[in-house]
Amino acid sequence: MKLPETQVALLEAASATDAKTVAQLAEELGADPAAVTRATFELADRGLLAVDEHVAESYALTQEGDRYLEDGLPERRLYEAACEAGADETPVEIGRVIGATGLDGAAVDIALSNFARRGLGEIDGGEVIADTDAAAETDPEAEALAAVADGSGGDQDPGVLDRLESRGLLERSETTVRSVTLSDEGVTALMEGVETAETVGAVTPDMLSSGEWRDVGFAEYNVEADAETIAGGTEHILRQTANRVKDVLVGMGFREMAGPHADAEFWINDCLFMPQDHPARTHWDQFALDVPPMASVPEDLLERVEEVHRNGVGEDGDGYHSPWSPEVATQVDLRGHTTSLSMRYLSGEAADELEPPQRYFSVEKVYRNDTLDPTHL
Template sequence: MKLPETQLALLEAASATEQRTVAQFAGELGEDTAAVTRAAFELEEAGLLAVDEHVAEDVALTEEGERYREAGLPELRLRAAAVEAGADAEPAEMGRLIGASGLEGPEVDIALSNLARKGYGSIEGGAVQLGADPKYDPDEDPEAEALDDIADGNAGYLDSGILDRLESRGLIERTETTVRSVTLTDDGVTALMEGVEATETVSAVTPELLTSGEWREVEFTEYNVEADAETVHSGKEHILRQTANRVKNVLVGMGFQEMEGPHADADFWINDCLFMPQDHPARTHWDRFALDVPLMDDLPEDLMERVEDAHRNGVGTEGDGYHSPWSEDFARAVALRGHTTSLSMRYLSGHAVGELEPPQRYFSVEKVYRNDTLDPTHLLEFFQIEGWVMAEELSVRDLMGTFTEFYEQFGITDLEFKPHYNPYTEPSFELFGKHPETGELIEIGNSGIFREEVLSPLGVDCDVMAWGLALERLLMLMYGFEDIRDVHGTLCDLDLLRNVEVVY
């Protein structure tokens, strides 16, 4: 009997009494797993091997799970701080415990909810009281122990309820794989005893074989079309980029031109031109990403003077300004833009493409950066659909009509509008759309008509209506995604991105 080299090697390595997996054989033979799988099926078809299949679950810690395994679950760290503060006798002030436990950001909410869930303590009036009858012994917390077991490769012994809980907390990832095990059949043993030789086969027709005529002489490898083949994922345009390009096409079709500009810009363009006071909470280091680079020195001095005057004294007879601190160094400081309205300020001022005469329509679909808490609708960086229209006698009805026309292009017809306050627009309103799966109203943008305090220093003497819409929120309404972290970021769902059907 003659067999291809891979089949012969697998046949000789297999045992009639011990099941071994295809992955084990692949490592031992130095072959690709897909090639060994194909050889196993071919030998099974010839009756020389038996292939057994079963589904196995693989459990691995996420980055967050690994961090909690090393530092401790947030609720256990909070409880330890409470014990140290004597909260078993008298309630301890929550702020003090949070500081002592070293919890930060979203870990605080995680600690509080799980502290109560496990009966380790209760929260009332801003204080923590340790529970007298917890569900678990804190020194033997089953979720903390499970993280250690998973790290040690012992996930198979864990209760499915514990795994479900850890998965819901985002601390583990569970994947199912098909495991194939191989054993020799009686016919396989007989064939080996009688002797099997290797035959050299060709797996593909090449130009050299065709031109030389050797294809007439060689023996080609037989293929089992029912055998699993290696999955090859081809390159594909990201669905977020697809949608961004579609947004651009729609806006260009509505008569808009695209703006371009820097991601890192002076606070002057990002906020000062927008009549945002320099002591506004959104301009602190908690909400912006400041860069340790030299101050921007190429700002237009006359425009800076007019913007400063608007901040200090207001505009027109009714204007009063902010009477808040003003620092030229702060205005020149460079940060990552928190919105793409910095581009609008550059264009409206004439700094980008020269002085503009109405009517004008401009847009951008660009990335912005904010120091937000990560959740299903917020990321540290996301894409904003910026746009504005410069014309005489614009009204809110013009703005609402623009949104209605724009979103209809994406099948969204149930917009809702809510009055809102912005330092830079008056009137202002937020846009909401209904999520197709949950029915929940999702905020999808903010808009308004620029105030005189914004336009007058820029030299614009007509109306300008403007907006900032979230591209990712549009994606949620189009495709039914419930968590924007599924489509980009370090935790994105690759299978979803590979298989999602593009909506047009």
């Protein structure tokens, strides 16, 4: 049997009893891993090798992850500075604590966004309160960073690794690992003897000019061989910015409001006591949808809002003296602002009755007939 040189070397290096990975064989042969992979598939097609495949995950720290491994996670540095300033006993002004951390720029935002999320304490009214219980706890995210640096990241809690990846502190990659063993046919072929066949992988100008190409054997081209995976697209910069703002606000103890993009005019305008004949409620400024009216508007709240529109509030109230109808209030539009979410939460519709003080925010899409400029994206 005649085989190309790489295939012969691979066949002789493989074992019938001990599986070897393609990477191990490539290192042993001093050959290009891609060439060894091609030879592996070709020998497997001939039935001379048995190939077992599995997907392995590997982890590597990013530059930011390396920096935090050396300097400490920003939220931990904020916690330690807060405790040194006495915030584990009494609230301490946030500016004083941040000044003691040595953090600046984006690192301050990161520290603030993760401080409360990770249970290290609270930020209330511009003051920091450190949780004394957090001092005695090990830090799973710091431990995972160290483990990834040591090459044992796969042993860590998957949830912790997911958080570190979402923070941009580590990169995760999947690799197909192929283990190779000699098949019975491969053992028989080696026992009978395998010779090296002279093959070439590409035609050269010299071959063409000399006519040598007529007499050489060409290596087969495997169109099924693995190719590098190229991922397209990335998260839009505005979405990245919105997510960063959300992280900071959540870390400071705020909660995010959620609600429909298409909502009743009641929540979008009427609850804000904007008259139904106001110019800003025309089709020039908001987008009406050709769908059935929203039936879920609370009847008692609808009546109370209508009463204020018509008659005002208190003895001196006079109302708007303008048309008002529940048909308009229940019409569905695309929200032009996220204050409609505030109305849902303040009324108790989106959440239970709220006891002040409460901290809520929304950084989400709205739909308006605005001219695009740097302040309207």
